[in-house]
Amino acid sequence: MLWNNRSASQTAAEYMKSIIRRYFGPGVVLIVFLAGWYALAYGLENNFSPASGTPMIIPPPHRLFEDIYGITRTKILIAFWISLKTSLVGLTLATSIGLVLGIVMAQARWLERALWPYLIALQVTPIIAIVPLMIKLVGSNFAARVLVTVIISIFPIISNTLFGLHSTPKNMHDLFTLQRSGPLARLLKLQLPAASPAIFGGLRISAGLAVIGAIVGDFFFAKGDPGLGKLITQFFLNSQAGPMFVTALAATLLGLMLFILFGLLNKRIVGRWYEGAISQ
Amino acid sequence: MGFVFQDPTLLPWRTALRNVETLLELRGVNATDRRELAFNALSSVGLADSANKYPRQLSGGMKMRVSLARSLVTQPKLFLFDEPFAAVDEFAREQLNDDLLALFASAKFSAVFVTHSISEAVYLSQRVIIMSARPASIAHIIEIPFDYPRSPEIRYQPDFAKCCGTIARHLRQLQNI
Numbered sequence: 001m002l003w004n005n006r007s008a009s010q011t012a013a014e015y016m017k018s019i020i021r022r023y024f025g026p027g028v029v030l031i032v033f034l035a036g037w038y039a040l041a042y043g044l045e046n047n048f049s050p051a052s053g054t055p056m057i058i059p060p061p062h063r064l065f066e067d068i069y070g071i072t073r074t075k076i077l078i079a080f081w082i083s084l085k086t087s088l089v090g091l092t093l094a095t096s097i098g099l100v101l102g103i104v105m106a107q108a109r110w111l112e113r114a115l116w117p118y119l120i121a122l123q124v125t126p127i128i129a130i131v132p133l134m135i136k137l138v139g140s141n142f143a144a145r146v147l148v149t150v151i152i153s154i155f156p157i158i159s160n161t162l163f164g165l166h167s168t169p170k171n172m173h174d175l176f177t178l179q180r181s182g183p184l185a186r187l188l189k190l191q192l193p194a195a196s197p198a199i200f201g202g203l204r205i206s207a208g209l210a211v212i213g214a215i216v217g218d219f220f221f222a223k224g225d226p227g228l229g230k231l232i233t234q235f236f237l238n239s240q241a242g243p244m245f246v247t248a249l250a251a252t253l254l255g256l257m258l259f260i261l262f263g264l265l266n267k268r269i270v271g272r273w274y275e276g277a278i279s280q
Numbered sequence: 281m282g283f284v285f286q287d288p289t290l291l292p293w294r295t296a297l298r299n300v301e302t303l304l305e306l307r308g309v310n311a312t313d314r315r316e317l318a319f320n321a322l323s324s325v326g327l328a329d330s331a332n333k334y335p336r337q338l339s340g341g342m343k344m345r346v347s348l349a350r351s352l353v354t355q356p357k358l359f360l361f362d363e364p365f366a367a368v369d370e371f372a373r374e375q376l377n378d379d380l381l382a383l384f385a386s387a388k389f390s391a392v393f394v395t396h397s398i399s400e401a402v403y404l405s406q407r408v409i410i411m412s413a414r415p416a417s418i419a420h421i422i423e424i425p426f427d428y429p430r431s432p433e434i435r436y437q438p439d440f441a442k443c444c445g446t447i448a449r450h451l452r453q454l455q456n457i
Contacts, residue, residue, distance in 0.1 A: 171289045178283055179306040189305070193293045273293045273334045 037061055056241045064249075067242045075231060076243070080250050083227040086142070086214035087207075087258065090149025094206060098154045099199070102161025103187065112162070123155045131220045141224050145217030152213035153206040160202030164195025197274045200266040207258035215251055228254070282356030282389070284364040288343035290335040290350075296342075297322060297331040300350045307354070314353075321353040322346070324386070325379060341372035345379070352383065359391035366396065377403055378432060385429050398451075402443045403435065410447060412454050420450045 041047055041060040059066070068076070101119075105112040127148055138144050168191050176186050218229025226234065228251045235244035290299045297315070300322050304314035322331055325345040335343055344364060351359065365373045377400060384391070395401050401408045405424050412419040424443055426434055434440050 169289075171285060171287060172291065174285070175289050175302075176306070179303055181306050185306055189302075190291070193291070196293070270293075273336065275292070275336050 059242045079228045079231040082225050083214045086145050087210040090146045091210040094150045094154040098157030102158045106165040140221040144221040148217035149210050149213030153209035156202040156205040160198045164198030165191045168194040197270050204262045207262050208255050211255040282351035282359040284361045286363045288347040292335050295332050296346045321349040325349045341368045361393040398444050398447050410450050
């Protein structure tokens with residue numbers, strides 16, 4: 001009995017230790033971050049002087065949610081939902097198109113060489129340069145915002161798919177060659193499974209980019225219900241610093257949600273067998 | 281024809297059982313048949329318990345057994361072994377040699393077995409062919425006098441040592457040229 005108690009308290013201590021080890025780092029960073037935020041909010045000249053006629057530029061953390069009620073809160077929730085929709089639709093399209101392009105490019109070196117420069121061009125072209133073209137072609141609507149999301153988030157999926165397909169070990173290829181396997185069986189039963197850890201790695205990066213895409217799309221294409229990007233602009237123009245920061249936080253939350261979602265998917269599908277699988 | 285590589289070459293995303301099924305799958309055998317054949321092959325190398333484990337959960341010797349079962353399942357008449365047990369430790373290697381002899385006794389096949397271990401060559405073979413390097417050609421052919429089934433005890437018989445000695449001498453001569 002005595003022994004049991006002792007071992008129980010020992011495991012409890014072990015457990016506490018693991019908790020501390022796990023949350024100590026993030027906790028310290030959070031405290032430093034909040035301290036910096038307060039320093040900035042209170043250090044900034046005229047940050048709280050209604051008398052001067054200028055509104056607050058940056059609210060301190062505890063005053064962030066002061067104005068979040070009623071219509072403002074509803075607006076943020078709706079914008080969150082719309083941006084979630086835009087990024088998910090965009091990400092789904094980017095994943096499908098990216099996978100197909102990666103697979104196509106993996107089939108022949110000349111195809112890979114032919115397409116790379118244009119994909120890089122697509123990745124680095126500032127969206128604003130093609131805004132007029134897109135308004136002409138698809139309008140200034142949901143479709144245009146989804147398109148921006150696709151353009152911004154597709155690159156990691158293509159490059160990681162291609163990299164994954166190329167890095168299938170040679171001895172596994174030999175195994176399939178001895179069975180005289182065709183390219184389709186090789187792709188489905190060998191290359192794609194072998195590439196799946198790399199593809200999931202790409203998906204995780206793309207998930208974050210898709211949120212950026214949905215918000216950037218809002219800046220340029222204004223028709224339809226406002227997403228988080230458009231709402232941030234509105235709050236900015238109305239000098240509503242609190243709601244603006246909260247909307248930005250909502251965007252962070254959206255990105256985090258997608259990142260964790262794909263992390264979990266990755267763990268479920270690839271984690272069972274892949275030795276290098278990244279934990280949460 | 282069966283082929284066993286130098287390394288196990290298992291597909292890491294498939295369980296042991298699904299790995300053994302791979303070749304049958306590529307040959308278009310239906311799911312129920314291939315599952316049964318694969319399970320039997322896996323049992324014959326003593327891994328029925330590990331059927332649902334992934335390669336990363338298996339030891340080096342166990343992986344090699346799965347690899348062996350994967351070739352076995354296609355019931356080849358001729359087996360080609362390319363130094364299959366080179367990477368496992370001595371103890372596991374002797375165990376695998378005995379397993380191979382047991383398989384050899386139960387399923388009839390011919391085998392060409394490439395190895396750098398003299399005792400492994402003598403223990404397994406009816407005939408040992410010594411190859412010379414550059415140009416690769418047959419230098420000597422040595423008949424091994426032991427009958428099958430063989431037991432691990434023959435390793436300690438004088439004739440066994442004599443065979444090993446003969447082969448070692450030939451190999452030394454080849455290197456001196």
